[in-house]
Amino acid sequence: MNAPRATTAPRGAEPLVHRAQPPADVLVRGAHVLDPRAGIDAPLDVLVRGGVIAELGAPDTLDAPAGAEVLDGRGKHLLPGFVDPHVHFRVPGQEHKEDLDSGTRAAAAGGYVAVVAMPNTNPTVDDATVLGSLREAARREARIPVGFMASVTRRLAGEALTEMAELRDEGALGFTDDGKPVHRAAILRRALQYQRLCGGVLALHEEDPSLSGAGVMHEGEVSARLGLAGIPSISESTMIARDAAIAGYEAGRIHIQHLSAVESVEAVAVAKARGVAITAEVSPHHLTLTCDALRDNLDTRLKMNPPLRSEHDRQALIAALRDGTVDCIATDHAPHAREEKEVPFEEAPMGTTGLETAFAALHTELVLPGVLPLALVVEKLSAGAALVGLPLPAVAVGRPADLCLIDLAATWEVGEAGYESRAENCCFAGRTLQGRVLATLAAGAVVYRERAFAVSAA
Amino acid sequence: MMRHLLSIEDLDRAGIERILDRAKSFTEVSEREVKKVPALRGRRVLNLFYEASTRTRSSFELAAKTLSAEVINFVSSGSSVEKGESLKDTVQTLSAYGPDLIVVRTPYVGAAELVARWSPAAVVNAGDGKHEHPTQALLDVYTLRERLGSIDGASIWIVGDVLHSRVARSNIQAFTTLGARVTVCGPPTLIPRGMEALGCEVAYTLDRLPEADVVYALRMQKERMTESFVPSLREYAARYQIDGRRLGARQVLMHPGPVNRGVELAAEVIDSPQAVIGQQVAAGVVVRMAVLYELLVGRTAPDRTPSLPTPQPA
Numbered sequence: 001m002n003a004p005r006a007t008t009a010p011r012g013a014e015p016l017v018h019r020a021q022p023p024a025d026v027l028v029r030g031a032h033v034l035d036p037r038a039g040i041d042a043p044l045d046v047l048v049r050g051g052v053i054a055e056l057g058a059p060d061t062l063d064a065p066a067g068a069e070v071l072d073g074r075g076k077h078l079l080p081g082f083v084d085p086h087v088h089f090r091v092p093g094q095e096h097k098e099d100l101d102s103g104t105r106a107a108a109a110g111g112y113v114a115v116v117a118m119p120n121t122n123p124t125v126d127d128a129t130v131l132g133s134l135r136e137a138a139r140r141e142a143r144i145p146v147g148f149m150a151s152v153t154r155r156l157a158g159e160a161l162t163e164m165a166e167l168r169d170e171g172a173l174g175f176t177d178d179g180k181p182v183h184r185a186a187i188l189r190r191a192l193q194y195q196r197l198c199g200g201v202l203a204l205h206e207e208d209p210s211l212s213g214a215g216v217m218h219e220g221e222v223s224a225r226l227g228l229a230g231i232p233s234i235s236e237s238t239m240i241a242r243d244a245a246i247a248g249y250e251a252g253r254i255h256i257q258h259l260s261a262v263e264s265v266e267a268v269a270v271a272k273a274r275g276v277a278i279t280a281e282v283s284p285h286h287l288t289l290t291c292d293a294l295r296d297n298l299d300t301r302l303k304m305n306p307p308l309r310s311e312h313d314r315q316a317l318i319a320a321l322r323d324g325t326v327d328c329i330a331t332d333h334a335p336h337a338r339e340e341k342e343v344p345f346e347e348a349p350m351g352t353t354g355l356e357t358a359f360a361a362l363h364t365e366l367v368l369p370g371v372l373p374l375a376l377v378v379e380k381l382s383a384g385a386a387l388v389g390l391p392l393p394a395v396a397v398g399r400p401a402d403l404c405l406i407d408l409a410a411t412w413e414v415g416e417a418g419y420e421s422r423a424e425n426c427c428f429a430g431r432t433l434q435g436r437v438l439a440t441l442a443a444g445a446v447v448y449r450e451r452a453f454a455v456s457a458a
Numbered sequence: 459m460m461r462h463l464l465s466i467e468d469l470d471r472a473g474i475e476r477i478l479d480r481a482k483s484f485t486e487v488s489e490r491e492v493k494k495v496p497a498l499r500g501r502r503v504l505n506l507f508y509e510a511s512t513r514t515r516s517s518f519e520l521a522a523k524t525l526s527a528e529v530i531n532f533v534s535s536g537s538s539v540e541k542g543e544s545l546k547d548t549v550q551t552l553s554a555y556g557p558d559l560i561v562v563r564t565p566y567v568g569a570a571e572l573v574a575r576w577s578p579a580a581v582v583n584a585g586d587g588k589h590e591h592p593t594q595a596l597l598d599v600y601t602l603r604e605r606l607g608s609i610d611g612a613s614i615w616i617v618g619d620v621l622h623s624r625v626a627r628s629n630i631q632a633f634t635t636l637g638a639r640v641t642v643c644g645p646p647t648l649i650p651r652g653m654e655a656l657g658c659e660v661a662y663t664l665d666r667l668p669e670a671d672v673v674y675a676l677r678m679q680k681e682r683m684t685e686s687f688v689p690s691l692r693e694y695a696a697r698y699q700i701d702g703r704r705l706g707a708r709q710v711l712m713h714p715g716p717v718n719r720g721v722e723l724a725a726e727v728i729d730s731p732q733a734v735i736g737q738q739v740a741a742g743v744v745v746r747m748a749v750l751y752e753l754l755v756g757r758t759a760p761d762r763t764p765s766l767p768t769p770q771p772a
Contacts, residue, residue, distance in 0.1 A: 222652075
């Protein structure tokens with residue numbers, strides 16, 4: 001058996017691309033800086049010069065150089081920006097749902113400094129020319145750095161492997177058939193063998209379609225009551241167990257996307273205990289909502305895959321995040337057009353947007369009630385970077401400014417003022433959340449500033 | 459006052475009994491020579507059917523016409539639906555005709571609720587996917603009340619394909635609201651996980667069937683066999699068919715129709731004195747008259763049984 005391979009950045013091209021913007025000269029004065037990985041948890045002045053963190057100092061000790069903007073951080077929190085390893089930007093082919101500009105705008109508004117886009121587009125990102133032109137478009141349109149995954153199989157058909165090595169050379173961070181499982185075990189095995197040659201994590205949407213069938217929500221009491229076809233938890237957990245066994249046998253590196261069920265947590269924990277190179281993500285909606293919400297309101301914004309599950313599952317996911325079985329938080333931001341969601345529940349496409357609400361939802365539902373510490377949530381909101389071979393944002397001198405400034409006391413109603421995303425299918429719509437992103441700096445530039453948030457020149 | 463009938467849950471015990479009493483008062487109309495009263499004259503009722511239906515649609519139509527309402531029938535085949543018009547657009551377009559009430563059947567769970575959101579009309583759910591069929595539940599409790607006087611404390615067994623049955627879901631709730639104890643029975647492949655949450659018991663064999671006062675058999679569709687829910691209709695019938703041997707002399711036999719003779723019911727029980735299948739169909743008209751009246755008149759008039767005007771040709 002080979003030793004598990006480390007995930008590395010792609011060889012031929014820079015891993016992330018975005019539209020170049022003027023580097024920021026900003027002094028964030030007196031914000032409470034919380035960077036759990038760096039061990040910082042104190043009020044500080046943070047000076048950014050030329051897009052790079054130049055100096056950290058006690059509050060009110062740093063001077064703003066001429067021309068620098070001063071952000072008043074007093075009473076606010078300054079965090080390492082978030083990194084989402086799992087978003088859908090719908091380019092190419094479905095720009096009516098989202099595009100690189102609107103998607104990265106939504107990300108910046110949510111405090112994100114880098115995101116990884118999934119390849120289930122039209123056409124699929126399954127060859128180097130599609131990936132190349134997509135990255136070219138991102139260089140023109142993306143407000144924050146974007147990385148791209150390529151598909152494991154051509155056209156997501158589950159039959160033939162993509163040209164993984166060439167895709168890696170072109171900049172693919174890794175491979176996934178997200179939206180669908182790699183149903184045939186032999187294909188997944190070949191991909192893991194090929195990974196030895198080209199690297200790149202294999203991110204897996206785990207679902208046995210023969211078990212999930214025509215299901216539209218979690219199988220349980222609520223689906224029995226509503227007469228809706230259920231998606232049983234075992235459609236996810238049995239595939240995780242299978243794929244972990246294959247990855248262990250081939251010493252491959254796999255990442256499990258959007259964990260949703262208690263049985264899945266157990267399957268990941270077992271694989272980790274056996275030394276399989278496996279990591280896992282969980283979404284803010286699976287951590288904060290359950291399928292009980294559908295009982296009284298069959299809202300298509302609450303339809304996603306995997307589905308919202310039971311309270312028992314939700315508690316298991318929270319515990320898994322706490323004990324490290326789950327490695328990071330990922331939104332699975334899945335925009336859909338209004339007319340596509342304004343149909344009967346069974347007809348609606350799966351997916352919810354999530355970039356703009358991730359932090360506020362987790363802060364409101366888990367941090368404020370004391371379920372999880374703020375530091376843990378902050379750490380897990382960027383931990384996904386390392387899983388796909390990207391650097392972790394840090395509040396440290398010499399590092400590029402990847403920061404977000406947040407008012408933990410501010411409350412807002414989701415959707416009330418619209419969305420930065422082109423889509424409005426947000427599962428938190430109408431909820432009042434506490435915690436508001438005031439400004440985001442990504443790759444050294446100011447990429448988001450809340451309209452009402454005052455900025456003064458020095 | 460009730461605005462729509464989307465779910466049997468919209469009705470409490472008193473509400474169900476009020477509708478049943480009113481339905482009873484309407485039976486007199488069906489016995490007249492001129493079977494028509496002007497109670498809903500000038501009101502428009504739109505039948506919006508996205509699924510094939512014979513008895514539900516015809517009984518709603520007959521109920522509305524007996525009360526002198528104007529009836530518009532909209533069925534999905536041959537309509538703009540086939541040209542790709544969305545449910546929302548269809549509802550909004552048809553709402554321009556000014557219907558006072560829309561009767562809607564669709565293959566989608568929750569669609570009646572969407573129609574109620576998108577149209578100012580009162581809405582009656584005539585079946586939304588595998589979710590609910592509240593007027594079927596009302597006509598079934600009406601039929602049982604006629605036969606038994608009261609269903610309080612009665613043991614009712616619902617036998618067959620519970621998984622795919624909107625009738626089962628609505629009836630469990632209506633029966634339990636009126637004080638009956640409900641057991642659902644069928645092969646485990648056709649009983650949804652978590653069914654107990656609806657307040658019923660679950661059984662996988664007919665061993666305890668003799669304790670039932672009422673046996674309610676569900677339709678067993680032939681497609682279920684090809685989808686491997688049951689290995690064969692022969693095996694299903696061997697274990698779950700209600701036949702002369704299994705049906706007791708004092709038990710009441712019900713079925714929502716249409717019956718698959720020789721599958722869920724043996725021929726001898728369909729025609730037995732225990733069966734009230736014909737009465738269920740007849741009850742459909744008066745119960746639907748009462749529902750239309752409740753929603754269109756009952757919400758503006760004082761809440762009492764209407765004194766029917768004298769018959770007149772209309």
